[in-house]
Amino acid sequence: MMFLRWICLGILVCVSLGGCADGALQGAAKMEKAKIWLEKVNFKVAKNVNGNAPIAVRLVIVYDDGVMGEVSKMTADQFFEQESQLKKDHANDMDVVSWEVVPGQEMDSESINPTKAYGKGGFVFARYSTPDAHRESLADEQVITIHLDEKDFYISKDR
Numbered sequence: 001m002m003f004l005r006w007i008c009l010g011i012l013v014c015v016s017l018g019g020c021a022d023g024a025l026q027g028a029a030k031m032e033k034a035k036i037w038l039e040k041v042n043f044k045v046a047k048n049v050n051g052n053a054p055i056a057v058r059l060v061i062v063y064d065d066g067v068m069g070e071v072s073k074m075t076a077d078q079f080f081e082q083e084s085q086l087k088k089d090h091a092n093d094m095d096v097v098s099w100e101v102v103p104g105q106e107m108d109s110e111s112i113n114p115t116k117a118y119g120k121g122g123f124v125f126a127r128y129s130t131p132d133a134h135r136e137s138l139a140d141e142q143v144i145t146i147h148l149d150e151k152d153f154y155i156s157k158d159r
Contacts, residue, residue: 036061036119036138038112041097042145042158047104049148056080056127057099057146057153059112061119061138064093068120076125076134101148126153 041059049055058079062068067090071079079086087096095115101107122138130151138144143158 035140036114036122037140037142038114038119038122038138038144040143040158041110041112042143043099043101043105043107043110044145044147045101045103045105045107046149048150049101049103050128051130051150052103053129054100054102055148057101057148058083058125059095059097059122060125061095061112061114061122062093063095063116063118063120064090065120067093071123072121072137074125074135075132076127079123079125079135080127124153124155128152 038059038061060071060079062071067086071086071094074082083096086094097110097112099107099110124136124138124146126134126146126148128134128151132152134152136153136155138155141155141157145156145158147154147156
């Protein structure tokens, strides 16, 4: 009788954990700490952003250490040149959220829904026409604002 109770309890635990986000069980089993907790992105767009030209912005959440090393070394130009192939090669190892922003655009807050529970790191890339890395790293922020200025951008942590 006691054996039957343990089997039923085991089945109940497996069924209830089956609804967890992809990677949550593996991460919990390895005692990994998620590094990316991003839930929402806000934007502040300058009227003269990118010399009065539209700008592409990418939010990248990485789930694999190898991909993390690769993406962390890229400038925005390098990322945008390789974006299509990166998505093909690492479809299950990263999420990419895309925006195309025009000067002075007013944007609603964007909810972020990662596909896995344990992001290793995150980056924002903006394709400015001026030379620079145009890459920012994310930490443990839940809500951020991306400030798109004339020649570069920065990220502020919101409460």
